[in-house]
Amino acid sequence: MGERRWAVAVHGGAGTEVPKNKADDDALRGGIEAALAAAAAILARPEVPSVYCGAPRHLAAAVAAVEILEANPLYNAGTGAVLNDAGKVENEASVMDGATLRIGAVTGLTTVVYPVRLALLIHLKASHKFIGFRSAERYADSFPDLIERRANETFITEKRRAAQQRAAKGAGPHGARDLVDVVGETVGAVVFDAMNGGMLACATSTGGVTNKMAGRIGDTPVVGAGSYASNGLCALSGTGMGEEFLRLAAASRICGMMEYGKRSLRDSMHHVVHDIFPADTGGFIGVDAEGEIVMDGNSPYMARGSRDSDGKSFVGLKM
Amino acid sequence: MGERRWAVAVHGGAGTEVPKNKADDDALRGGIEAALAAAAAILARPEVPSVYCGAPRHLAAAVAAVEILEANPLYNAGTGAVLNDAGKVENEASVMDGATLRIGAVTGLTTVVYPVRLALLIHLKASHKFIGFRSAERYADSFPDLIERRANETFITEKRRAAQQRAAKGAGPHGARDLVDVVGETVGAVVFDAMNGGMLACATSTGGVTNKMAGRIGDTPVVGAGSYASNGLCALSGTGMGEEFLRLAAASRICGMMEYGKRSLRDSMHHVVHDIFPADTGGFIGVDAEGEIVMDGNSPYMARGSRDSDGKSFVGLKM
Numbered sequence: 255m256g257e258r259r260w261a262v263a264v265h266g267g268a269g270t271e272v273p274k275n276k277a278d279d280d281a282l283r284g285g286i287e288a289a290l291a292a293a294a295a296i297l298a299r300p301e302v303p304s305v306y307c308g309a310p311r312h313l314a315a316a317v318a319a320v321e322i323l324e325a326n327p328l329y330n331a332g333t334g335a336v337l338n339d340a341g342k343v344e345n346e347a348s349v350m351d352g353a354t355l356r357i358g359a360v361t362g363l364t365t366v367v368y369p370v371r372l373a374l375l376i377h378l379k380a381s382h383k384f385i386g387f388r389s390a391e392r393y394a395d396s397f398p399d400l401i402e403r404r405a406n407e408t409f410i411t412e413k414r415r416a417a418q419q420r421a422a423k424g425a426g427p428h429g430a431r432d433l434v435d436v437v438g439e440t441v442g443a444v445v446f447d448a449m450n451g452g453m454l455a456c457a458t459s460t461g462g463v464t465n466k467m468a469g470r471i472g473d474t475p476v477v478g479a480g481s482y483a484s485n486g487l488c489a490l491s492g493t494g495m496g497e498e499f500l501r502l503a504a505a506s507r508i509c510g511m512m513e514y515g516k517r518s519l520r521d522s523m524h525h526v527v528h529d530i531f532p533a534d535t536g537g538f539i540g541v542d543a544e545g546e547i548v549m550d551g552n553s554p555y556m557a558r559g560s561r562d563s564d565g566k567s568f569v570g571l572k573m
Numbered sequence: 574m575g576e577r578r579w580a581v582a583v584h585g586g587a588g589t590e591v592p593k594n595k596a597d598d599d600a601l602r603g604g605i606e607a608a609l610a611a612a613a614a615i616l617a618r619p620e621v622p623s624v625y626c627g628a629p630r631h632l633a634a635a636v637a638a639v640e641i642l643e644a645n646p647l648y649n650a651g652t653g654a655v656l657n658d659a660g661k662v663e664n665e666a667s668v669m670d671g672a673t674l675r676i677g678a679v680t681g682l683t684t685v686v687y688p689v690r691l692a693l694l695i696h697l698k699a700s701h702k703f704i705g706f707r708s709a710e711r712y713a714d715s716f717p718d719l720i721e722r723r724a725n726e727t728f729i730t731e732k733r734r735a736a737q738q739r740a741a742k743g744a745g746p747h748g749a750r751d752l753v754d755v756v757g758e759t760v761g762a763v764v765f766d767a768m769n770g771g772m773l774a775c776a777t778s779t780g781g782v783t784n785k786m787a788g789r790i791g792d793t794p795v796v797g798a799g800s801y802a803s804n805g806l807c808a809l810s811g812t813g814m815g816e817e818f819l820r821l822a823a824a825s826r827i828c829g830m831m832e833y834g835k836r837s838l839r840d841s842m843h844h845v846v847h848d849i850f851p852a853d854t855g856g857f858i859g860v861d862a863e864g865e866i867v868m869d870g871n872s873p874y875m876a877r878g879s880r881d882s883d884g885k886s887f888v889g890l891k892m
Contacts, residue, residue: 355820361790362705382789383816386681387706389788469708470701471680478797478822497702501674503797503825510829514836 259563260297261446261545264289264319266329266557267439267460268493268536272572279571285326286559286569289443293319294561297447307378307400312447313351316457316489319443320347320370324459327411329557330439332368334411335461337418340468343409345461346475347373352454352483359475362387366394367402370459373475375400384475414464421465440474442481442491446545454489454541456481462496472496478506486543487512488519494536494553502530508538520548527552537573578882579616580765580864583608583638585648585876586758586779587812587855591891598890604645605878605888608762612638613880616766626697626719631766632670635776635808638762639666639689643778646730648876649758651688653730654780656737659787662728664780665794666692671773671802678794681706685713686721689778692794694719703794733783740784759793761800761810765864773808773860775800781815791815797825805862806831807838813855813872821849827857839867846871856892 266286273279293315296302306314324332335343346361347369358377361384363369372394376385385393394401440460447453458481460474473480473496480496482505483489490505498504504526511522519542527537527550537551539558547560551573559569585605592598612634615621625633643651654662665680666688677696680703682688691713695704704712713720759779766772777800779793792799792815799815801824802808809824817823823845830841838861846856846869856870858877866879870892878888 350820357820359790359819380786382786383819384790384795385786385788386790387788389786392788393786467699467701467704467708467712469704469706469711471678471703471705476703476795476797477819478795478825482822500678500702500796501669501676503801503822503828506797506822506825507829509822510826511833514830514832514834517833 257448258545259448261541261547261560261562262290262293262297262315262319262443263539263541263547263549263558263560264293264323264441264443265491265493265539266323266441268551268553268556269439270534270553270555272555281328282557282571283569285323285328286557289319289322290559290561290567292322293443293445297445307375309374309378310351310353310453311449312445312453313349313455315447316443316445316455317349317370317374320441320457320459321368323441324368324370329441330461331441331459333409334414335409336414336464337410338462338466338468339422341418342406342468343461344468345369345459346472347459348475348477348481349373349377349457350455350477350481350483351377352485352489355484357383357477359384359477360386360390361471361475362469363390364406365391365403367404370457372401417464440493442493442539444489444491444539444541446489446541448545452485452543454483454485454543456483456489456491458491473499476500478503481505482509484509488540488542490538490540492536492538493556494551498532498535505538519546523548523550576767577864578767580860580866580879580881581609581612581616581634581638581762582858582860582866582868582877582879583612583642583760583762584810584812584858584868585642585760587870587872587875588758589853589872589874591874600647601876601890602888604642604647605876608638608641609878609880609886611641612762612764616764626694628693628697629670629672629772630768631764631772632668632774634766635762635764635774636668636689636693639760639776639778640687642760643687643689648760649780650760650778651686652728653733654728655733655783656729657781657785657787658741660737661725661787662780663787664688664778665791666778667794667796667800668692668696668776669774669796669800669802670696671804671808674803676702676796678703678796679705679709680790680794681788682709683725684710684722686723689776691720736783759812761812761858763808763810763858763860765808765860767864771804771862773802773804773862775802775808775810777810792818795819797822800824801828803828807859807861809857809859811855811857812875813870817851817854824857838865842867842869
């Protein structure tokens with residue numbers, strides 16, 4: 255077995271409930287497998303498909319994995335995202351290239367089918383790197399061939415509509431934490447590519463929390479909170495109660511512990527998730543500069559999986 | 574001289590140009606003095622004025638200082654903020670209480686006279702902690718007695734209109750960095766209050782960068798990027814090229830170096846500002862858990878000042 259050439263991990267969200275039957279369980283696992291396969295397909299070839307607009311391979315692979323989960327109506331991102339208190343889907347996403355620390359982030363999307371693709375285009379082409387709401391939709395208008403659009407209603411599934419209506423009845427206007435069905439679902443991917451000494455990237459996408467106040471911005475588009483990637487350290491993608499990730503600058507905290515405290519990714523993530531997070535906050539997937547994958551969380555459920563060039567693979571739902 | 578009871582620092586933005594005449598210089602210094610005085614007045618008394626809605630004294634003092642600068646048309650925040658590429662003012666702000674790590678953040682405001690006051694109300698009362706654009710305006714509607722509103726045109730000064738028109742001509746639609754008159758102006762305050770073992774808070778507010786793309790979100794509402802406060806470590810408020818602060822998670826990086834690398838605030842801020850920031854990115858004001866003030870930056874200009882309970886005070890414009 256030679257040097258590890260690549261490694262990828264994906265998550266499909268953390269929560270407080272585990273799937274209730276085998277069909278749901280199988281479908282969720284299948285989604286994770288498909289996302290891993292999409293990233294692996296890109297990492298196995300020298301050329302990056304041109305739809306990624308010149309993104310480096312490690313970043314394209316992370317985006318490809320997230321797009322698979324955005325398209326899957328079971329996961330809370332893109333199609334199938336949770337509804338806000340206005341009964342609409344309002345999606346957000348981000349990407350980061352650990353080679354350059356360049357980011358792209360977007361929030362408040364209502365018509366973009368693949369939010370992470372718009373985050374990638376912001377990363378690659380925009381002079382600003384975090385764009386929100388109607389202006390983000392207008393920015394999407396400038397890429398009619400690259401950014402697929404649909405009416406907001408087409409993102410909505412029956413399951414999400416019912417969950418929002420339950421939350422709206424029980425929780426008042428803005429959805430108290432304990433009344434949300436499944437906390438903090440999000441999707442994300444982290445990638446290690448050994449090319450050029452070790453490249454790292456992350457991509458994350460979400461619809462936020464059920465019955466969220468319209469206009470709420472979570473941790474997913476905030477690099478340093480819900481994600482971070484820095485060559486030589488790690489790439490991270492988080493899932494859970496966004497407000498906790500934001501106030502703790504959770505992803506940046508893990509990186510700071512590694513960079514300035516000289517601790518491993520495993521120790522740093524464990525410290526943040528188990529010593530600093532309040533109970534049931536969520537967790538992270540991460541990969542370090544040698545391609546070692548770490549996935550940890552403090553909620554009962556976190557859909558996640560990993561695969562690497564050595565042939566190792568894993569998929570799990572319970573923590 | 575006993576224990577330091579309190580300390581406050583404020584900034585009025587970093588930039589590449591220094592004031593061209595004594596009148597401008599005096600007016601900018603006067604603004605900093607007034608902001609310091611507002612914070613000092615709150616820190617000198619046991620009771621916090623009721624308009625701060627129950628905020629603790631250290632946080633109320635930081636907000637009071639920022640409100641003075643938001644009201645001052647010379648500074649790029651609130652009234653007198655820079656214009657975006659649609660010719661409008663679009664303000665953003667955040668607060669953080671180092672005692673609880675609770676935050677409040679807002680972006681895309683077009684009618685709120687004191688954006689930092691709305692960030693404080695989000696901190697104190699909202700179930701979500703980062704709210705943007707039309708929804709933030711709607712949230713402001715729920716506090717008619719506490720949140721003053723005005724039409725967007727009334728925020729606009731002749732100087733900012735002219736600067737935006739120059740930038741729009743020269744820079745294309747989204748304002749390249751080198752064509753902006755003065756880079757990264759923002760206002761902010763950090764406060765130390767010795768009460769209860771040492772309380773820290775920060776507050777920051779900005780109009781962003783001249784001719785910014787409408788909908789652009791900068792580092793000011795992103796805690797971990799443009800600000801952070803954590804009792805036992807420090808409180809920070811930054812000013813400069815927001816996109817650089819975001820991708821570097823700059824404030825969180827300073828905290829990480831202190832917490833996990835056991836370095837001083839002075840060393841940590843120096844490292845981030847002089848070793849990590851690209852040239853002319855901007856800087857930070859900060860105060861540590863003993864009330865020691867540190868202000869550092871890598872741009873030629875940074876309006877700033879400090880005052881403490883020992884009677885020490887300072888105001889400066891050039892770095």
